[in-house]
Amino acid sequence: MEYTNATGHIYDIQGYAVHDGPGIRTTVYTKGCPLRCLWCHSPESQRHEFELGCLPIKCLGTDVCEDACINACPVGAITKKAPERALGRDDMIQKVAIDREKCTGCLKCTEVCLPKSLYAAGWDTTVDEVFARVIKDRGFFQNGGGITISGGEAMAQFDFTFNLAKKLKDSGIHICLDTTGFAPEELFGRILPYIDLFLYDIKHMDSQMHKNLTGVGNELILSNARFLAERGGALQIRVPVIPKLTDKQSNLLATAEFCASLGDAVKLVQLLPYHKTGRMKYERIGWTYKLTNVEPPDDEFMQKTLELFQGAGLNCQLY
Numbered sequence: 564m565e566y567t568n569a570t571g572h573i574y575d576i577q578g579y580a581v582h583d584g585p586g587i588r589t590t591v592y593t594k595g596c597p598l599r600c601l602w603c604h605s606p607e608s609q610r611h612e613f614e615l616g617c618l619p620i621k622c623l624g625t626d627v628c629e630d631a632c633i634n635a636c637p638v639g640a641i642t643k644k645a646p647e648r649a650l651g652r653d654d655m656i657q658k659v660a661i662d663r664e665k666c667t668g669c670l671k672c673t674e675v676c677l678p679k680s681l682y683a684a685g686w687d688t689t690v691d692e693v694f695a696r697v698i699k700d701r702g703f704f705q706n707g708g709g710i711t712i713s714g715g716e717a718m719a720q721f722d723f724t725f726n727l728a729k730k731l732k733d734s735g736i737h738i739c740l741d742t743t744g745f746a747p748e749e750l751f752g753r754i755l756p757y758i759d760l761f762l763y764d765i766k767h768m769d770s771q772m773h774k775n776l777t778g779v780g781n782e783l784i785l786s787n788a789r790f791l792a793e794r795g796g797a798l799q800i801r802v803p804v805i806p807k808l809t810d811k812q813s814n815l816l817a818t819a820e821f822c823a824s825l826g827d828a829v830k831l832v833q834l835l836p837y838h839k840t841g842r843m844k845y846e847r848i849g850w851t852y853k854l855t856n857v858e859p860p861d862d863e864f865m866q867k868t869l870e871l872f873q874g875a876g877l878n879c880q881l882y
């Protein structure tokens with residue numbers, strides 16, 4: 564059978580993933596998303612373009628590299644920082660600073676930075692390349708495991724995601740699609756036969772609040788969930804629990820009622836307590852993290868929320 568050699572933008576492939584669907588999985592992370600969730604823990608996934616990432620700990624210092632990155636930058640966006648002691652040594656080195664206002668994202672500096680202190684967050688690839696990479700993990704797909712196509716929003720690169728899912732399905736691999744649900748219904752209809760389980764976020768039941776928190780209303784997301792449920796799709800719904808933003812009882816109750824209304828299509832609801840682990844990623848690509856005043860919910864609140872969802876007749880667990 565022939566497949567188009569569709570190209571995609573991705574930013575990571577991770578093996579041994581145990582939180583992206585059942586069993587042990589390999590997850591392909593696509594780049595580009597129509598939502599801008601305030602709590603997003605993968606900011607590098609949001610834009611379709613590749614960002615310049617910076618990991619200062621890997622920088623060898625400009626003397627060692629003979630100013631390679633500084634000379635490579637066509638707009639003078641890279642400068643030397645004040646001298647500092649090299650990690651584990653006695654000598655002093657000068658690492659570099661990026662002026663994000665000047666940076667045009669050309670990524671020329673990443674081509675000369677050998678230790679990858681400066682790196683491109685993402686790369687172009689094809690369905691065939693990703694397939695060749697992930698199929699090597701097949702022996703580890705135990706306990707119902709397989710491949711998860713995640714993002715970003717994988718449906719935003721439909722040709723790539725569709726052809727990858729099709730190719731994997733024809734190879735007998737279990738496929739999860741991790742989606743925001745924000746894509747045309749027609750595309751969900753086309754990909755449905757190739758997806759074993761949709762990992763599907765319900766972020767807020769009030770559309771205006773949803774827009775405030777993510778940049779888009781929730782109408783399309785809710786109607787697509789219903790569309791998939793009515794056509795035999797299997798859903799694992801994920802609900803972020805974020806103090807002051809999504810944790811009102813009225814919202815949690817409405818979310819539980821909506822999930823229950825989808826009937827047997829909902830195999831599991833996972834409650835995702837807010838955490839701060841994505842904050843460092845914002846610094847690496849020069850962005851500002853906005854939820855600095857939000858703390859994770861406590862265990863007692865999460866337990867009560869779990870009971871609320873279980874009380875609606877749902878198979879529910881804490882993430």
Ligand code: SF4
Binds near residue numbers: 624633675680
């Ligand atoms: S950023 Fe890379 S090329 Fe520039 S000084 Fe540091 S290690 Fe060398």
Ligand code: SF4
Binds near residue numbers: 673
């Ligand atoms: S990505 Fe930015 S810092 Fe790097 S060379 Fe291009 S303009 Fe300069």
